[in-house]
Amino acid sequence: MVKLAPSIMCSDFIQLKEQLDIFEKENIDYLHIDVMDGHYVPNFTLGPDFCKALSLYSPIPLDIHLMIENADNHIPAFSSFGKPLISIHPEAGYHPLRSIDFIRKNGGIPGIAIDPATPLEVIKYILPDIEMVCVMTVNPGYSGQKLLPQTMNKIRELRDLADGQGYTFDIEVDGNVSWEHIPAMVEAGADILVLGTSSLFDGKNGLSENIKKIREMTGS
């Protein structure tokens, strides 16, 4: 079963309550929250106060994608919102295994997110310690970008590696998870789809209608 994670930075903030209600009714698996610091990535987005408000209102677990430097300084705050998935980028810090341990100690579920240019070799010794790998298929920082096609092979390679080694982590795909690309992403081995402007939030149909369409496409 493919899990669905709407990218909340793509939601309509003025209608957020109504949109969260729809996600709950539609049994959405995670709320994907992009945290950007203006250093590791050029953009600024959502922060701990926003995550806190979401977790107080919605029972859907948070999937917090930290695109920030000095993540360790902020892990205790982010870990306190329910029992969230928290992914860090190995490219944004020096000792990812220390950060992963820190996430667990603070009550979060650790994941690792990788930039499109980062080879799987970089996370080889991290894989036994995490519950999720977020494969970025666009450069981190903005919604509405085009897929970098070489990342499709990376999803497939990671699926083969995980199956070969008996790892049970979920593979999440983040970036231009579009109507066009969803079937190939699932076929390549995605377990979690981050849904942004290129599918769920395309503005053409209602959210419920788009969720139904994605479930039909993915058999989930």
Ligand code: DX5
């Ligand atoms: C990246 C974010 C969003 C997401 C948006 O970390 O999660 O930018 O990719 O989806 P699209 O690419 O469909 O706008």
Ligand code: ZN
């Ligand atoms: Zn993300």
